[in-house]
Amino acid sequence: MKVLQKNTIYLNIIIYSVIILLIFPLAVMFMWSFARSWPWPYLLPQDFGLRGWKYFFNPTSKALFTLFLSVLLSLIVTIVTLVLSIPAAKSLAFYNFRGKAFFEIFILAPLIVPPIAVAMGIHVQFIKLGLADSFLGVVLVHLIPSLPYGIRILTNVFQAIGEKIELQARVLGANWWQAFIFVTLPLIAPGLVSVGSLIFIISFSQYFLTFLIGGGQVVTFPMLLLPYIQSGDRMMAGVFSSVFVLTALLFFIIVEKTIKSHYSSREYFYF
Amino acid sequence: MDSKLKPYMLLLPAIIVLLGIFMAGLLSALVQSLGYFPVVGLKKITFEYYLEVFKNQDFLKSLFFSLYISLTSSVAAVIIGVLLAYLIVKSQYKEGIETVLYKLPIIVPHMVAALLIFNILSQSGILPRIFFNLGIIRDQSQFCNLVFDKNGIGIVTTYIWKEIPFVTMVVYTILNNLNKELLEVALNLGAKKWQGFIYVALPLLMPTIGSAFIIIFAFSFGAFEVPYLLGPTYPKALPVLAYTAYTNPDLTNRPYAMVISMILTIVSVILILLYTKFFRLLNDYNR
Amino acid sequence: MKKLAIYFILLLFLFSLVGCSSNGQGSTKSLEEKTWKEIVETARGTTVNFYGWGGDQRVNQWIDEILAPSLKEKYNVKVNRVGMNIDDILNKLLGEKQVDKKNGSIDVVWINGENFYTAKKNGLLYGPFTKKLANFNKYIDKDSHDANYDFGFLIDGYEAPYGKAQLVFIYDSAKLSNVPRNYQELLKLAKENPGKITYPAPPDFTGSAFIRNMICDIVGFENIKDIEPDKEKVKEAIAPAIEYLKELKPYLWMKGEAYPATVAQLNNLFADGEILLGMSYTPYLAAGKIQTGDFPETTDTFVFENGNIGNTHFLAIPFNSPNKEGAMVFINHVLSVEMQASKYDPNNWGDLPVLDNSKLNEEEKNVFENIKLGKGALPQETLLSHRIPELPADVIPIIEEIWMENIPKKGE
Numbered sequence: 006m007k008v009l010q011k012n013t014i015y016l017n018i019i020i021y022s023v024i025i026l027l028i029f030p031l032a033v034m035f036m037w038s039f040a041r042s043w044p045w046p047y048l049l050p051q052d053f054g055l056r057g058w059k060y061f062f063n064p065t066s067k068a069l070f071t072l073f074l075s076v077l078l079s080l081i082v083t084i085v086t087l088v089l090s091i092p093a094a095k096s097l098a099f100y101n102f103r104g105k106a107f108f109e110i111f112i113l114a115p116l117i118v119p120p121i122a123v124a125m126g127i128h129v130q131f132i133k134l135g136l137a138d139s140f141l142g143v144v145l146v147h148l149i150p151s152l153p154y155g156i157r158i159l160t161n162v163f164q165a166i167g168e169k170i171e172l173q174a175r176v177l178g179a180n181w182w183q184a185f186i187f188v189t190l191p192l193i194a195p196g197l198v199s200v201g202s203l204i205f206i207i208s209f210s211q212y213f214l215t216f217l218i219g220g221g222q223v224v225t226f227p228m229l230l231l232p233y234i235q236s237g238d239r240m241m242a243g244v245f246s247s248v249f250v251l252t253a254l255l256f257f258i259i260v261e262k263t264i265k266s267h268y269s270s271r272e273y274f275y276f
Numbered sequence: 277m278d279s280k281l282k283p284y285m286l287l288l289p290a291i292i293v294l295l296g297i298f299m300a301g302l303l304s305a306l307v308q309s310l311g312y313f314p315v316v317g318l319k320k321i322t323f324e325y326y327l328e329v330f331k332n333q334d335f336l337k338s339l340f341f342s343l344y345i346s347l348t349s350s351v352a353a354v355i356i357g358v359l360l361a362y363l364i365v366k367s368q369y370k371e372g373i374e375t376v377l378y379k380l381p382i383i384v385p386h387m388v389a390a391l392l393i394f395n396i397l398s399q400s401g402i403l404p405r406i407f408f409n410l411g412i413i414r415d416q417s418q419f420c421n422l423v424f425d426k427n428g429i430g431i432v433t434t435y436i437w438k439e440i441p442f443v444t445m446v447v448y449t450i451l452n453n454l455n456k457e458l459l460e461v462a463l464n465l466g467a468k469k470w471q472g473f474i475y476v477a478l479p480l481l482m483p484t485i486g487s488a489f490i491i492i493f494a495f496s497f498g499a500f501e502v503p504y505l506l507g508p509t510y511p512k513a514l515p516v517l518a519y520t521a522y523t524n525p526d527l528t529n530r531p532y533a534m535v536i537s538m539i540l541t542i543v544s545v546i547l548i549l550l551y552t553k554f555f556r557l558l559n560d561y562n563r
Numbered sequence: 564m565k566k567l568a569i570y571f572i573l574l575l576f577l578f579s580l581v582g583c584s585s586n587g588q589g590s591t592k593s594l595e596e597k598t599w600k601e602i603v604e605t606a607r608g609t610t611v612n613f614y615g616w617g618g619d620q621r622v623n624q625w626i627d628e629i630l631a632p633s634l635k636e637k638y639n640v641k642v643n644r645v646g647m648n649i650d651d652i653l654n655k656l657l658g659e660k661q662v663d664k665k666n667g668s669i670d671v672v673w674i675n676g677e678n679f680y681t682a683k684k685n686g687l688l689y690g691p692f693t694k695k696l697a698n699f700n701k702y703i704d705k706d707s708h709d710a711n712y713d714f715g716f717l718i719d720g721y722e723a724p725y726g727k728a729q730l731v732f733i734y735d736s737a738k739l740s741n742v743p744r745n746y747q748e749l750l751k752l753a754k755e756n757p758g759k760i761t762y763p764a765p766p767d768f769t770g771s772a773f774i775r776n777m778i779c780d781i782v783g784f785e786n787i788k789d790i791e792p793d794k795e796k797v798k799e800a801i802a803p804a805i806e807y808l809k810e811l812k813p814y815l816w817m818k819g820e821a822y823p824a825t826v827a828q829l830n831n832l833f834a835d836g837e838i839l840l841g842m843s844y845t846p847y848l849a850a851g852k853i854q855t856g857d858f859p860e861t862t863d864t865f866v867f868e869n870g871n872i873g874n875t876h877f878l879a880i881p882f883n884s885p886n887k888e889g890a891m892v893f894i895n896h897v898l899s900v901e902m903q904a905s906k907y908d909p910n911n912w913g914d915l916p917v918l919d920n921s922k923l924n925e926e927e928k929n930v931f932e933n934i935k936l937g938k939g940a941l942p943q944e945t946l947l948s949h950r951i952p953e954l955p956a957d958v959i960p961i962i963e964e965i966w967m968e969n970i971p972k973k974g975e
Contacts, residue, residue: 045405048402057620121515123302130297148297221669237825257383400831425821527685
């Protein structure tokens with residue numbers, strides 16, 4: 006018994022050291038956002054200042070507004086992606102049809118073809134369609150990196166729950182949307198949450214596609230952030246990066262909390 | 277609804293989007309890589325640019341540099357990620373904070389990850405500061421540079437940091453649902469713990485690990501932000517080379533940018549084929 | 564499911580229609596015929612989209628908090644600042660040119676040098692327009708080299724000056740008592756302090772300027788200013804400078820095997836005490852950085868005894884700007900005494916003014932003289948008397964190429 010406990014301690018030490026290594030850089034970045042002066046070789050900033058945070062909260066910098074717009078954009082992208090992915094994933098999970106293998110590959114293509122290879126061509130097409138420099142255009146182009154994840158992961162989710170329950174509901178007299186809303190949706194909800202969160206992050210982090218298609222008329226948060234990383238203003242980069250990470254984290258927590266409370270009260274519905 | 281058409285109808289909306297946006301972009305890149313770029317007076321279809329690029333030493337160096345970065349970082353991330361997942365499953369407090377904490381890097385975008393690693397590894401970063409305060413080094417210059425270096429250590433570290441949690445998350449989900457009885461049977465039959473892991477768990481995990489590897493490999497191969505922010509002056513990673521040619525003020529350079537993009541694409545397509553093969557393997561295991 | 568797909572397609576079409584129908588209608592009188600007064604009237608109530616580099620919080624803040632409110636108050640023109648690299652701006656314009664998009668989204672671009680050269684050559688700019696601007700006619704010395712040539716390239720009224728910049732070296736007087744006054748002394752300093760000197764790698768703007776500065780110091784500006792953009796000829800002309808950089812290389816930071824990718828990284832190295840010299844194309848950067856606490860109080864700046872390279876940065880209007888009147892009002896206001904002076908103040912930005920001193924009245928001169936430059940700043944006279952013009956824009960990529968082929972790769 007004692008040996009086992011000792012093992013557990015070792016195990017925990019390893020786990021926690023890896024986790025600390027993963028978290029540590031984030032803590033350093035957060036510290037930089039307050040560091041007015043942090044010369045070599047000090048381990049902690051020598052002087053603190055709020056220049057970065059003041060600029061961030063100053064209404065003329067439009068940083069807060071941009072953050073809000075970014076969250077809204079990513080939410081819309083997430084919803085549209087899910088709406089498109091659910092039927093597609095269902096098709097790939099439950100049906101055998103001619104060309105299925107081709108579609109499977111085709112859907113994954115954007116995941117692996119580098120965005121730089123397609124962005125310019127998309128840009129030209131979008132200008133022709135009047136979609137460039139518009140919110141809608143940015144939403145549409147964000148679907149490209151999002152859809153492969155959405156469809157692929159939801160396909161696995163559908164495969165895991167199986168088709169039978171929805172069919173049973175149909176047999177019992179429910180029409181397709183009743184079956185979907187009351188049977189399928191609750192079943193895939195946990196999967197939807199994790200896919201949705203992932204898509205939100207993908208859309209929220211997009212830089213290259215957004216600035217090319219949005220053309221500066223649709224400004225998202227990463228577009229404010231990158232110039233500061235590039236120019237090496239470590240305080241500003243720290244502030245904007247911290248806001249970025251905290252927003253994403255907050256989003257995750259809210260989604261998970263609401264879904265969980267929602268479901269614990271409704272669990273009887275599907276079992 | 278006609279049941280034969282139904283799967284196609286379900287797929288249609290997503291396919292329209294992908295076809296209309298993604299394929300249009302890809303085709304336009306292909307046409308430009310063949311030298312058709314009428315705005316600057318290039319109208320002849322030719323393979324010249326491909327030949328020229330392949331003869332170029334800088335390009336070949338960049339290609340190998342990119343392959344090296346992706347391979348090293350993906351292999352390391354997969355090994356550490358799988359081990360971490362295994363350890364978390366084995367540890368007793370499975371619902372503890374660590375199952376949430378380790379996922380944090382997933383939500384950090386790559387450009388921020390680059391900044392984080394720069395803050396740690398550069399010659400004025402936290403790591404050399406710690407070494408200095410421990411008395412291991414006496415001067416900044418004694419700390420060998422780990423960002424902007426020819427070995428791409430900064431880039432590789434950034435990718436490893438970013439991808440470990442991804443691998444862990446994917447593997448953890450599968451590992452947690454894995455048939456535990458199988459492992460226990462093996463252990464009861466006298467197998468040591470590591471034997472149980474290597475001979476029982478690992479083979480069952482292989483398809484998942486393989487597809488995770490392909491995803492992160494392909495991503496790091498095609499992404500430009502991290503090598504752009506942390507890479508050496510020479511050789512440049514392939515996506516950075518493409519981007520530099522793409523933004524060159526001399527617009528007749530555009531076909532070269534597109535040739536490099538197409539080569540990135542071709543390498544990636546080969547990866548897709550491998551990827552789907554792994555998925556088929558995965559499905560075979562599930563059956 | 565079928566319905567969903569149909570809705571979706573309908574939705575797509577609907578949106579693309581909305582996108583197309585938002586084209587503006589042309590005004591009755593063409594812009595070329597309008598007087599300045601009419602231009603100001605037309606611009607009233609409009610928004611100007613200003614695109615330019617967004618990596619300096621102080622510059623952003625000057626535009627957002629001083630220039631924009633002042634334009635709003637005086638001309639009722641709103642400013643929408645968009646931070647974007649010039650490469651990306653040109654790419655966007657090029658894409659629009661490709662499909663002949665008449666109604667763009669950029670009204671004013673912050674531009675100069677080779678980018679201006681490319682943009683003008685490809686018809687991406689509107690012009691000539693500068694002669695329309697009231698303040699341009701009033702305050703700018705139209706015969707000066709700076710007002711006619713941008714990196715040796717004829718301006719032709721396609722861009723108006725925004726500010727002047729000059730390469731300066733930054734050092735900490737507490738660590739370095741004797742600053743190098745020419746290239747030999749710089750080499751000596753590097754040999755005495757191996758690993759403590761470096762410069763940003765081109766195509767970083769400042770890194771590229773540093774190399775040109777060394778070329779001018781070694782070869783002499785007069786001997787290279789009229790050179791043809793031919794690689795072999797340039798190679799021959801700058802050979803002594805390349806030899807010099809090769810000699811310098813082993814004594815550089817990281818033994819010259821790597822260079823900071825941007826000037827900001829270089830200055831971070833300087834701020835952290837990793838290297839002895841920082842540099843900036845913004846002559847009062849150090850003064851500002853002392854105030855924000857990034858640089859130590861003992862920081863100061865210097866230029867070579869034979870001068871440092873300087874250039875002017877400009878504002879231009881894209882060919883498809885939807886609000887050219889607003890753009891002109893914007894640029895005109897940037898050329899006012901009030902804006903040039905507040906831009907000159909190192910507390911705000913610290914960018915050299917472009918107005919001709921002899922065209923200012925006493926009161927206006929005083930506005931500039933009353934600005935306190937503070938620590939770490941060279942007076943405007945010192946900078947202007949040690950100023951070498953930029954080399955022709957088309958030679959610069961060739962120099963960068965030669966550097967790339969000879970310096971970082973060698974020894975592999």
